[in-house]
Amino acid sequence: MKQTILNKLIPQPMQLTVQHGMHRYSANSVFVIATDLPDAKDITGKLLKQYFQILPEIQQTAADPDIAGENCKLIISETEIRIAAASADGLRNALKTLRQLAEAHHDCNTVFPCVTITDSPAMTFRGIHLCAFPEVSLTELEKNIRLAAYHKFNYAVIEFWGTFPFQSHPELSWQDKQYDRAELQRIMEQAKDWGITLIPQFNILGHATNSRAISGKFATLYSNPELEHLFDPSGWCWCLSNPVTRQVLTDVVLELHDFFRNPPYFHIGCDEAEDVASCLYCKQKNFKDLFADHINWFHALFAKRNCRLMMWHDMLVRKDDPRWTGFVASGKHLELDGFYQELPKDILIADWQYGIAPPDKRAAGWPVSEFFRSKGFETVMCPWDSEPDMESMAAYTQQVGNRGMLITTWHYLYGLKYTSFMLCAPYALWNPANNPGISLSGRLTLGKHMLQICHDMGLTRYEDCGYTAYQIAPERYPEPIH
């Protein structure tokens, strides 16, 4: 019985005990919340109505002194449902668990097993990086944010690839692929209620025209060839010598931060800036000075807003340094040695490692994170789709007491890989000690949760439902869906 109940939960709780019997939920159910939160009844009432369409009377009692932060306790007996929480996030976590436990039956809308669950996350920053490509509809983006929140990620970094409807510089996005601003605003407003903080990302170094190296789709330059001077000759990196570049970037990062409701982090990207500082003007300058001045400008800008910068690590470490052999390092400039000393220590270093080192080397530790930590920086480790890496990084995060991790998904957030990101990753981030890995029952639960999210959004169209638009690739897409 215990295993059947665990199979319904993503992620797995820290402690679960199963009692005999079931709770038949109705308007007469006794529902108690033990908390000092002033708006606890409001939060609970709204979610119970949304999840189960029935709202019993909610009683509020004194808080449980053993429960803090995002932790929660959920006790379901035949006669009562009781939640103890100290924060809105903790309360929402318990209610998400409650929803995942629910079963529908012929004689009663909703039935819960009798259980006691004591829960707390293994790490406080549980992030997922989501790409808003022109191919990703706003519906799909919203679905993924909602499901990530349901699986107890508490941060989502959103990177727009020429799709953000800028008011300050609309020329930076595709004219025909910008999201509807009002709809995007609604997502920004509602995300907090889903229990997730959205973090904007804008690349201030490479990936400059919102394009990927394999596409040649420079979002800015097809419609605005006169703006080529903002970029180094290949169009891949911002030109750091051009004072107009800094003004444009300042405008757009501040617009994004405002639009996202002033979150505590802003991601400035900075990965894979292959030919940064390659124009004739930049070549005349010292790269270290140019780069440091650039980063420090944005750091000061966001410090005034009490907002921490996040950045990918790879341009900060040299590719030819033997310490990083087998690990991701992209820096090529000789002046990069000791560059980290030029950076403020409160920049959160996002150490992305995509499993190019042999497994025995990865199992021995994560040297890039270790390096930055030893120099006084905080890091979050960022796996891609490798489940062993997710597990190893989660164990490392717990072992060294890091704040958390950021899962990256890129252009693979569909089909079979979806299960790595939305099943295996939440298992690893919430409770690495009890990660059952991917199984058919886990996949079935993932599908059920997607169904619940689609219900919340009122989605019924075939292509909108589930986590893959098509079960068989239509002929116009020659690549098979994995």
Ligand SMILES: [Zn+2]
């Ligand atoms: Zn330049």
